[in-house]
Amino acid sequence: MxxxxxxxxxxxxxxxxxxxxxxxxxxxxxxxxxxxxxxxxxxxxxxxxxxxxxxxxxxxxxxxxxxxxxxxxxxxxxxxxxxxxxxxxxxxxxxxRPSDGTGERTTLILPDIGTCADCLRDIFDPADRRYLYPFTNCTNCGPRFSIIQALPYDRPNTTMARFAMCEACAAEYENPGDRRFHAQPNACPVCGPHVELWDRVGGPLSTHGRAMGDAVEAIHAGQILAVKGLGGFHLIADARNDEAVRLLRTRKHREEKPLAIMAPCLDWIKVTCEVSPLEERLLSSPESPIVLLRRRRETTDDGGSVAASVAPGNPNLGVMLPYTPLHHILLRELAIPVVATSGNLSDEPICTDEREAVSRLGGLADFFLVHDRPIARHLDDSVARVLLGREQVLRRARGYAPLPVRVDRPLPPLLAVGGHLKNAVAVANRTEVFISQHIGDLETAQAFDAFRRVCADLARLYGLEPGAVACDAPPDYLSTRHAVSTGLPLIRVQHHYTHVLACMAENELSAPVLGVSWDGTGYGLDGTVWGGEFLRIGDAGFDRVAYLRPFPLPGGEQAIKEPRRTAVGLLYELLGDDVVTRDDLAPVRSFSPRERALLARSLARRINAPVTSSAGRLFDAVAALLG
Ligand SMILES: [Zn+2]
Ligand SMILES: [Zn+2]
Structure with missing residues (x-):
């Protein structure tokens, strides 16, 4: 000393x-x-x-x-x-000393952190007082963003406020030598949250360890279980049971989009998919995202250990490892891979409250495994992949949100409301831009509600009063309408320009930059539909220096759903009026003579046939031509 x-x-x-x-x-x-x-x-x-x-x-x-x-x-x-x-x-x-709650709120809110190795040891040690306790955590792991209601990050400002710590937990919390010293969500079987199993109308069936055991049995029996996890509900079913997976698809109205899998262990993933060292690290990281992995050929051919209906015709599988003690215990007892898809109907946001879950998911799940720790905000599983030796986050939510992106130039308090599809919002404060969790496509009333909640939540958490709102240009986007409804000054930014700016911020590039934005379709500044743009970015804006050769989209929006229309539009650009007589071309042949006449008129007179430079539509057209 x-x-x-x-x-x-x-x-x-x-x-x-x-x-x-x-x-x-x-x-x-x-x-x-x-x-x-x-x-x-x-x-x-x-x-x-x-x-x-x-x-x-x-x-x-x-x-x-x-x-x-x-x-x-x-x-x-x-x-x-x-x-x-x-x-x-x-x-x-x-x-x-107790937290000082005054002043501007500029600290970073941490994302939720996957269960650490020490806590894993605790929950699988029969001698430990947290043996098989689904809400075990410490200062190195556990819930954060999903339980924080206000800053600073102290227990009374989290959804754990309702649980008073028992003597043993309080002793850990007070002991500077303990791993749980000031771990805000600290809990144990005596004082913390617990699980219950409910039937499909919310009637309680069993609790604690018994509930976990019953849940495991239900999945083994091919039933569908709604599980309240960290940032919302999952719908879980045996991933090897084709009938169970099909049932889940039918109930969820999700026809063919691939479903994510939660695997019992890394070894199972390695047998089923090709896993590089970087992918392995990503799977086991504190963020624990769903990682898109290439299936091994032998398991693609006969379905292997995964039912064919999990990801039909897809060479990849989206796989994650358990990331909370609840999931670890469930998967350890199941010892099989399960489909773990977000608890919602297609296009709706993930469900977070157990009573709401019973009413919204009652027709989807046979049982509900719920708990009494409230979820402060919805967080979907993040999706990532490794591309060219780099991690790429495709859906940024649990484990990543709400960490900021840093920018060089200090910004005034701003709200940015994002686009219409795969929406996320952001608030800026000086040199930090806090990006919300993934919200999704703003196609349903529930999604739009979630969007408005997140806009308000993010600004409130950081104590920011935005002085202006940045939004996409199309006036019919719900996000743009919301921006208008705030009454604040609007900064309208062209869709593809924002893609390039976001990419620049993420990669810490400053102007001048040549940005290549290949996209679906977005509102252009010249009245046409853009989507294959080469933009020169300067300090004050951009020039559209080049773009893919435009072609008409007969039927407008309809062409997005029917690529054969897009193909006819592309052929019209190349062949002119004669295109409708070309019986040797599959997309043309697929239309009846009457439909062809309508197409010809629409194309010749440019009625409901907007012109586009979209790369996405070009790919659609080529795919339709190739059959
Ligand atoms: Zn831990
Ligand atoms: Zn306790």
Whole structure:
């Protein structure tokens, strides 16, 4: 132990730390470091991050500052650290002070973190008091964004507020040497949330371990189970049972889109799919996304261990590993892969509340495995893949949201409402852009409600009052209409330009840039439909320097659903009026003489035949031509 220097040589060091420093064991770490170095003072969470004050000799304080950055907890990331030296006030010991809730809220909210190895050991150790407890967590893992209701991140500001800690949990929570020191969602079988199994109308059948056992039995029997997880409900069925999977598809009105699989273990995935080291890391990462993997040929041919109806005709499988203790326990007991698809009807947002689930999913599930820890906001499973040796997140939600993207130029408080399909929204504060979780296609009233909720939620969490709203150009998008309804100044941004700007922000590029935006169809600035654009990006805007050769889309929107129309449009551009007489071309042949006459008139007079440069439609047309 270092001897304390006399008060005259002492200084007080104040450090304000910004970044992902709440909910990662940062205060316990500071506590241990300060007591280890015999420095009195305090640490506290604030809406801006973590504040520390310690007193000691100047050299010790400098060492403290270095170790603070070097030895920080694994999940913490420091964005900035402001240190100042002040006159000492004579602290007696080191303490963790209650959070200071004042000031602007600029700390980062952490995403939910997959179960860590230590907690996994706890839940599968028969001697541990958390043996098979589905809500086990610690400062290195567990729920975060899905339970936070307000900043700073302290238990009363989470959906765990309703559970008072038992003596044993409180002792861990108070003990700086414990892995659960100030773990906000800390819980155990005595004091924490628990599971129940309900029938399809919400009648309770069993609880605790018994409920888990009954749930496992139901899945083995080919039934469909709705499971309340971390960010919403999953519908779960035996992935090897073709009949069960078909039943799930019929009930969910999901005809052929591939379904995701939750695998019992990494070994199973390796037998079924090709897994590179990077893909393996992604599967087992704290984010634990669904990873798109190439199936092994031998399992594609005969269906192998996965029912043919899981991903019909698809060379890839979307696979994830369990990421909460609840899923770990369920999958360990099942010992089979399950289909785990979001608990909703097609095009609706994922369901988060058990009572709502019974009314919305009652026709879809045979049983409900629910629990009493409320979900603060919906979070779908993220989807990622490895492309050209890089991780690419295709759907950014659980595990990733709401981490920000940093930009060079400070922005005023802004809300950006996104497009119509695969919507997500964002709020900007200075150099940080906080991107919401994936919301989905704004095609249903429920999806639009979720969209409005997320817009309000994100701004409220960060205490931001947007001064303007950025939106896509098409006035008929629901997101654009919402932007108009706020009454705030609008910044309308062309759809393909936003794609390039987003790509620039993600890759930290600044103008000038040549952006290639290949897309479906989007509202262009010249009245045509864009989608195969080469845009030169400057500081103040963009020039459309080149684009794919435009062709008409007979039937407009209808052509998106019927690629043979798109093919006829493309052929018309090449062959002119004669195209409708070309019986040797499959797409033309597929129309009756009367339909062909209508097509010819529509194309010649440009009635309901908008012109497009879309790459997506070009691919559709070529696919239709190839049959
Ligand atoms: Zn843990
Ligand atoms: Zn407890």
């Amino acid at each position: 270092t001897s304390r220097s006399s008060i005259s040589q002492r200084e007080r060091l104040r450090v304000a730390i910004h970044g992902a420093v709440q909910g990662v064991g940062f205060r316990p770490f500071v506590y241990r470091l300060a007591t280890d170095m015999d420095l009195p003072g305090w640490v506290s969470n604030s809406p801006q991050g973590v504040l520390v004050e310690v007193e000691g000799s100047p050299e010790t304080l400098r060492t403290f500052l270095l170790r603070l950055q070097k030895e920080r907890p694994p999940r913490a990331s420091i964005q900035s650290l402001e240190a100042s030296f002040l006159a000492p006030v004579g602290f007696g010991r080191f303490e963790i």
